[in-house]
Amino acid sequence: MITHLRARNFKAWEDTGDVRLAPITVLFGGNSAGKTSIPQLLLSLKQTAESPDRQQVLHLGDARTLVDLGTYGDVVHGHDVEQPVAFALGWARDADLVVDDPLSQRRIAGRQLRFEATLRADKHHQPYVESFAYRLAAGDGDALAVGMTRRASGAKYDLVTEGYDKVRQPGRVWPLPPPQRFYGFPDEAIAYFQNTAFVSDLVLEMERLLKGIYYVGPLREYPKRLYLWSGEVPQHVGGRGDRAVEAILAARDRRFNWRPRQKYKPLDGLVAEKLRDMGLIHSFSVEPLGAHRNEYEVLVRVGAKTPAVRLTDVGFGVSQVLPVIVECFYVPAGSVVIFEQPEIHLHPRVQAELADLFVDAIRAREDGQPRNVQFIIESHSEHFLRRLQRRIAEGALAPEDAALYFVGSDEGTARLTTLEVDAFGNILNWPEGFFGDEMEDVVARAEAQARRSGPP
DSSP states (O other): OEEEEEEEEETTEEEOOOEEOOSEEEEEEOTTSSTTHHHHHHHHHHHHHHOSOTTOSOOOOOTTSSOOOOOHHHHBGGGOTTSOEEEEEEEEEEEEEEEEOTTTOOEEEEEEEEEEEEEEEOTTSOEEEEEEEEEEEETTEEEEEEEEEEOSSSSOEEEEEESSOOOBOSSOOOOBOOOBTTTBOOTHHHHTBSSOTTHHHHHHHHHHHHHTEEEEOSSOOOOOSOEEOOSOOOSSSOTTSTTHHHHHHHTTTOEEESSTTSOOEEHHHHHHHHHHHTTSOSEEEEEESSTTOSEEEEEEESSTTSOOEEGGGSOHHHHHHHHHHHHHHHSOTTOEEEEEOTTTTOOHHHHHHHHHHHHHHTTOEETTEEOOOEEEEEOOOHHHHHHHHHHHHHTSSOGGGEEEEEEEEETTEEEEEEOOBOTTSOBTTOOTTBTBOHHHHHHHHHHHHHHHHSOO
8 A cells, every 4th residue: 555655846746745645545626736646646657667668767658658748848847847856655565575685694674665766857858867765664764775876977876775785796886877767776786786686676566566556537438238348357447447347247256245254245246236325226237148148238227126228228427437336346455546536427425425435445355355455536526525524423434544635726836735634524624615615605695585585
């Protein structure tokens, strides 16, 4: 799970500060305030790690990627290409990462990892790494830090460590070539030293983290009358939710429950349960058109006595929320899922029920093991927030399991306010104009009523 994030000079953000991320992290705020930039940073890091070009420091995007952020000049704050872009990520492992020094026989172990990088633009406005560092923490302090820094002259680098004595191979002291991507050590970082083979484990941890990030956008695909499935197992439902039905079919042998010793449910049964809880349908199923056919239809009953109809013949909201439900449980355990405006096209009641979906999903179990999936959500829904507050007040959601933020803008610079929620679900520092001015409308309506009801 990602525990912390920080961005400096990235798009609307001069500095986010150290942002705590929880199992459920929600970003509220106005349009163009800067809240989308935080998920975009994570997605740009992910697509960089997945790019076949290991020399590309930061893949800002193109027509084939999750996000297309343009050029370095487009993403640096204030479009000032002389300024660095810096970011940091902290995350927790389920088990200790162990580093054994073959020379001193010292063993370092920890579960908390932190990565920091600073990028700058060259004369062609292409990003390069000025420095990066990994920190492995055991307890309250750093047990180990290792990274690379660029020399003042030339594109050469030094390997820098703290809390660990690196030992050079005999011979001439050569500098290191540039990093691979924004986070990777070149082969020479191992070849030039006698006890630095562990750095490849740190790179692997970063790639595992970024590979486990998934994204579902606000513009989800329209429902179809027929769905084709070749038997392929998709990674997830897709950025537009277009593979949700394939995911349901691919997960037919997977079993889920909410707590130990509870009866297991298949994914399609779980999806049907959630759609019923939201008040959208009575029953839901994915059926083949015939034996040994690869064509499927999604059949829905709105009421107990109503006929089954295809997904295309019911309200649009069902098809829009379906990928959200499926993604919550289909992605691998330990994944981080980014949802952008999951409440779009949904009735206010269903928007509130979405909050319960995420509360249940962070506690879901698969084959008897906790799934530990994390959600980062961008939302405009007051109903969604109110339900989260209610669940905190009821004790169904621990305050530490939710991180709620309001993003505002001050003359083009984004500002982040942590919403302080007490154990009773009260927001202690409600920002002015958070969801508009309710009382302004109430007063204006009362004044209009008085004017129209008065003497002619």
